[in-house]
Amino acid sequence: RLQAVLFDLDGTIAETETVHLQCFNEAFQHFGLPYQWSFEEYRTLLEIAGGRERIRHFFEKLDNPPDHLRDLAAGLHKLKNELYVERMEAGFQIRPGVRRLLEDALACDITCGLTTTTSRVNVDPLLRYSLAEDYSKYFAFLLTGTEIRHKKPDPAIYVTAKQMLLEQNRKNIIVIEDSHIGLVAARSAGLPVLITQNEFTDHHDFSGAAAVLSDLGDPKTPARLINGPALH
Numbered sequence: 001r002l003q004a005v006l007f008d009l010d011g012t013i014a015e016t017e018t019v020h021l022q023c024f025n026e027a028f029q030h031f032g033l034p035y036q037w038s039f040e041e042y043r044t045l046l047e048i049a050g051g052r053e054r055i056r057h058f059f060e061k062l063d064n065p066p067d068h069l070r071d072l073a074a075g076l077h078k079l080k081n082e083l084y085v086e087r088m089e090a091g092f093q094i095r096p097g098v099r100r101l102l103e104d105a106l107a108c109d110i111t112c113g114l115t116t117t118t119s120r121v122n123v124d125p126l127l128r129y130s131l132a133e134d135y136s137k138y139f140a141f142l143l144t145g146t147e148i149r150h151k152k153p154d155p156a157i158y159v160t161a162k163q164m165l166l167e168q169n170r171k172n173i174i175v176i177e178d179s180h181i182g183l184v185a186a187r188s189a190g191l192p193v194l195i196t197q198n199e200f201t202d203h204h205d206f207s208g209a210a211a212v213l214s215d216l217g218d219p220k221t222p223a224r225l226i227n228g229p230a231l232h
């Protein structure tokens, strides 16, 4: 029987990438830089996990990259996260079925963990103001990009999470992800993956996933199976 569920955060627990995108663009503006990322451009940039890494990658591809781009990327990223946290403190939508699954897991002694590449500062406001003030009751551990520096698709975060679960004798694990890099990271750690895709990732290659769903569904709008075996 299922013993543990590992949740990705951005795109899986909530569709936060729209907010990250707005905040990146506001940060560029605030720094007086002539860059604004479009939705299409950001879909591609999401192949690079981690906001700081994403900005740096973007700069490095420019014909005329700005000076001191490492420091600049760090400054932009810090401001982006401050803007993001402010937004999240106002509350945000959790994806369908996430709360139900967390509640069911709690009731059935299934251990849940968070496995995200986002910065730790971004995690608490989203979970506190959108999921539950006492959200820590749902998660045995939170692993973020602040502790695990090798970001997805590197398997490090899933290797660490798997090890923690095995120490608690939790062998039967499933990962819920929304992206190709998340899928690759979890599969490389030998874990099965359920994908709940979204508008930023519905063009991704999800081969190797146990199933691809529209979302986790709720009683009024059941999940649509996009690809994979029928789930019962």
Ligand code: XBP
Binding pocket: 008, 009, 010, 011, 017, 020, 048, 049, 050, 051, 052, 077, 081, 115, 116, 117, 118, 119, 120, 122, 145, 152, 182
């Ligand atoms: C998705 C990401 C993150 C966010 C921004 O993380 O790649 O980088 O876009 O996060 P996940 P930071 O799907 O693993 O939750 O700017 O804080 O790095």
Ligand code: MG
Binding pocket: 008, 009, 010, 011, 012, 177, 178, 179, 182
């Ligand atoms: Mg994600």
